Amino acid sequence: MSQHETLIWGDSRLELLPQRAAWDPERRALLIADLHLGKAESFQVQGIPLPSDGDQGNLNRLLELSSTLGALQVLVLGDLIHSRLGLTSELQQKLSALPELMGCELVLVGGNHDRGAVFPSLRAQPSFQLGSWWLSHEPERPPAEGLLNICGHLHPVALLGQGSDRMRLPCFGLDQINHRLLLPAFGDLTGGHPAPAGLERWVIAEDQVLKLPA
Secondary structure (H helix, E strand, C coil): CCECEEEEECCEEEEEECCCEEEECCCCEEEECCCCECHHHHHHHCCCCCCCCHHHHHHHHHHHHHHHHCCCEEEECCCCECCHHHCCHHHHHHHHHHHHHHCCEEEEECCHHHCCCCCCCCCEECCEEECCEEECCCCCCCCCCCCEEEECCCCEEEEECCHHHCEEEEEEEEECCCCEEECCCCCCCCCCEECCCCCEEEEEECCEEEECCC
């Protein structure tokens, strides 16, 4: 059985899931970021032969997770796609079918990789407030006291160990000073960048979320 961690922010609660997602149980809202769908196709256009089977795995994980949780909303905090070059007609069809397959609303906060893309039945929107959360793609300063900025964009990972035993694990990163939570990238082909120093970090190791010592 997978193990999650719970983040308490004021009177609100957020569950940090090993599927590289966050869950708001009060609103039954699933938060993910940085799927970068169509990345392989974008590289293929540039002559780099990446296999094209990654998107289906990401979408299957999303469908399974939203169904298991009984989500009312799936909120994608930017970079749903990697580029317009990879937004094929097949991917357009899959995105059109997503809300019905998930049985819930799909909301996209526009990311830098989504700019200029035209989606069939989805409109990228700017950052917005949902209860105690300020939802954005890139890190932003919350516009009011008491809000926590939940964002993507940085693809945080934690570097553990040394030398040949060093591991890079996706992580959640909480910045208490700037009231910000960084989400790990949901997509499998996204890579990652070391989480900024000074953050509280929860690493994802197989099917567990584990808080690292300060």
